[in-house]
Amino acid sequence: MSGLIEFLRALRPAEKYLSARSVAAAGFVLALAIPRFNLLDNYLQLLLMLIGINIILTLSLNLINGYMGEFSVGHAGFMAAGAYVSSILSVRILAAHSPVWVFPCAVLAGGLVAGAVGLIVAVPSFKTRGDYLAIVTLAFSMIVKSVIENIDAVGGPRGFLGMDKLTNLPWVFFWVVVTIWITRNFIYSRFGRGILAVREDEIAADLTGVNTRNVKMLAFVVSSFFAGIAGGLYAHLIQYISPGSFDIVKSTEMLVMVYLGGVGSIAGSILGAASYTVMLEALRPLGIWRMAVMPLLLVLLMIFRPRGIMGFREARWLVPFLERDGGAKK
Amino acid sequence: MIYFFQQALNAVQLGSVYALIALGYTMVYGVLSMINFAHGDFFMVGAFLCFVGAALLHLPFVPVLLLSMTGVTLLGVATERIAYRPLRNAPKVSAIITSLGVGIFLENFTLGLSPYPKYIPQLLPSFTYTVGGVSVSTFQLATIGISFLLMFALHLIVNKTKAGLAMRAISADRAVVPLMGIPVDKIIALTFALGSGLGGAAGVMYAMAYPVIDPYIGILVGWKAFISAVIGGIGNIRGAVLGAYILGMVEIMTAAFLPSTYRDLVTFSLLLALLIYRPRGLLGRAEIQKV
């Protein structure tokens, strides 16, 4: 983890030469080259893919918890929806046909279904906030879990398998870029300022003409869409999913990544997801005790650095040109 | 009909366990406006202390109960002091996340100590009385009787003592209470102590009824208890007890008349519906928005 932070720090001076586009292009070349020429061993490739999936999840949750200031602790539910829908599609329906385009379609469909589910969860958020909304989202994720456990056709509590290992580095990277791009576009837009206004003061937002219901719905749909995408990628990477894969511990992991990297920051989300994933791997020798370190870390973070490493700050190259310097440039 | 009464008795037993835990949630919410998500895991620690007392130290029932209650009380007070007090003036979200973290820490820490489920030896001689066709076991009698006793004791503390008055004052308006010379820190610690102690007792009751325990029992049972508190209107002590018995009834009756896997589904859907239509619970008061 410290190595990673060092690395990112070393990039600082070079940042002014960076643009989102050049970073994306270079990354994509790498993502294609690494598996093609076996530049990294399988374990490191798996780790990179997990980091990518976690970046998507972290951005997804950050949209709700960081930018909109609402409080979701049930994001694993959206992830489950995406994972199950895409897996069922790829195993039951699409596998017989051409395999090349099956996978992106299945993942996309998982994301869309998760997005639709997000729309339902947005409705209680019109009336409730803070801890009560936390309960609603948690109850929602428990319901998702419980529903899956009661559907025998998808294996019930035993889980679901049979997916091919279709997730690879280029696809993960592609979706990471899409997630970052769309999230950034959203934040720096009419609706993005709307959700920021909701975070700062919902009543004042309503009274300055922000249609708070619409922006909340949009935020929940976008957020749950990406959580669903991450679920689909995860399912086709691990090739086994069960209701237990998407429990409260998974949601808590996402919270750790958001609050580690920084609320309300894309760069922070990337940093949080990457450092958490790497750290969890580094702690593997601890065995069972490893999972006791993660929550301890979360508690320490909350006490000593509640906004995370990058809280409310953004890496310059991720900010749209018009908005640099807080949009204050003429 | 006898089947129904039998189930109703089971519901009262389950409701009593929920009520003891729900009181902890609701009392802490009352004084701190904070959901202590770790409370379900306090309950789990209580069940494990019951294992320590009964299986390792071979203590009889009453000392085991006292051991669990004392141990969990200390845990609750320590958690408040170490993890929650530094965050008292931080945004609410920080406190909620911290409590989630404490809970998961307790689960995984216990898992590290005890990777396999534990079996609790029988603590009370097992008799079954039959009254009008309904059979009542000594466990059920002990659970229901002790719960009522503890709830009555809590009622006395909250309503008849000076500390209880201070507790109610803090829950009405925390900002002005220090101005009246009430030691807020001490009262909050006392609230945690009482709530956790009840949670520890619930752990013992639960372990007697379901003698195989693992570190994750606190999640689901804790959630059910928490839902009870929400149904009654969180922060409201009588509401928590009412909600617990309602929930116990709903759960047992769902399991009795529907496939048992539907139980959680029904419970959580009930919670969602309630939160949408009556967000402040059955006995909670609606807030007037201040502008």
Add this chain to the structure above:
Amino acid sequence: MTNAEISGLPRPGAAPAALELINVTHHFGGLRALCGVNFTVAPGELAGIIGPNGAGKTTVFNLISGVYKPSKGNILFHGGDITGLRSSAITERGIARTFQNIRLFKELTVLDNVRAAHYARMRVNPLEALFHSGRHGSEEKRVTAESRDLLDRFGLGASAGELSRNLPYGLQRRLEILRAAATGPSLILLDEPAAGMHPGEVEQLMSFILKLKEELSLTVLLIEHQMKLVMGMCSHVVVLDFGMVIADGEAGQVRSDPGVRKAYMGSAK
């Protein structure tokens, strides 16, 4: 229909009032906050509401701006009924307001506070926003330019990039008024704009409000405790006491009203 309601309705042929409250009553639980309030504000007017603490002044604002629904009665805006609409819909129709305790978007920049207020008037749909299409770009440019222009014209241009919570108190008040103005209203409600200001600042604020009113051709309704501000600026004053209108008319006329002197001036001299 009661007499009060009939007399409150616009006469045929007359231009509708900018704002008209007809027999507005509001209860909080069992507590009666407002009882049969009637008054009108003419287009282009600068009107003030005064009254002792707890008279129901802010409740009037909350009812007009849709924070609460009145228990009884109607509120008309340029002749159209807006009773019970959602706050954001009322703002969209052209009523903006400020708050007694400043409620800025604290962690946003000054510029973004103003840009956020353009929400209702931006023609960008979610897909255009998510994919940053051409129309998104042109609307962003327009809104940014307009916001900047507003800030420049009213003395906040230099702080556009600052976080609004870092502004000094007086500027926060102004920013809140500008944020309201940026929603494109025809009527603006100011809730104690001069609260907590010393006399010199009040003078400046008065000219600020007058300039804003002139340049954006607004109708203004304000609540104020400081008599100097109300009597110095408002052509039309409504006096509330215990949830009822006890006087309504020109400033000078209201000042000499014996009922008003007894209820309000008596304590304030």
